[in-house]
Amino acid sequence: MIEHARAPWVVFLDSDDEFEPNHLARHRAAIDAAPEIDLWISPVRVVGNPLVPCARRPGQLIHIDRCLGVGMLAVRRELLLAVGGFPEVDYAEKSALMSRLRAHGLRQRRLSERTYVYHRGHVDSLTHHRLLAG
Numbered sequence: 001m002i003e004h005a006r007a008p009w010v011v012f013l014d015s016d017d018e019f020e021p022n023h024l025a026r027h028r029a030a031i032d033a034a035p036e037i038d039l040w041i042s043p044v045r046v047v048g049n050p051l052v053p054c055a056r057r058p059g060q061l062i063h064i065d066r067c068l069g070v071g072m073l074a075v076r077r078e079l080l081l082a083v084g085g086f087p088e089v090d091y092a093e094k095s096a097l098m099s100r101l102r103a104h105g106l107r108q109r110r111l112s113e114r115t116y117v118y119h120r121g122h123v124d125s126l127t128h129h130r131l132l133a134g
Contacts (some may be wrong), residue, residue: 002080010077012070015117016119019071020045023115027074030111039101040074048120055092064118068094071116079104 002010009031013019025041030040044064051061073094084101087095100104 002077003084004078008077009074011074014069014071014118017018017071017118018119019068019126020115020117022113026111026113026115030109031074034109037109038076038079039106041068041108041110042072042074042116043110043112043114044069044116044118045114045118046118050120052120053091057094065123068098069116069118070094071118075101079106 001071009027010078011024011027027040027042031037031059046064047119050064051056052064055067070093079101083097083104085097087100101108
């Protein structure tokens with residue numbers, strides 16, 4: 001629950017993924033270097049199949065580099081609260097959140113280093129189930 005966070009920035013980590021040891025330090029350095037930015041995106045290093053179901057085109061697969069994962073984000077807590085947090089949708093809540101943030105005047109940048117590790121091999125992952133069903 002974002003409203004319980006105390007720090008001015010929020011990062012996320014899915015239970016089956018991991019941060020590289022420098023993940024938080026890289027985000028902190030970026031935040032300190034550009035305090036006007038509201039959201040930082042860290043590209044992912046994929047372990048497993050890099051193709052995931054497309055939220056906008058059911059049945060189509062796209063490369064993870066064209067998507068957002070929650071663990072890729074470092075975002076200002078106050079902005080998350082201002083837009084009402086994550087929308088309640090069945091799939092691609094990160095994309096829906098980004099639409100809300102952009103409508104609110106989001107200033108974003110992307111880091112170059114892949115410091116979030118996205119594990120695709122777990123049988124209980126949502127994208128794994130969508131691949132089987134699609």
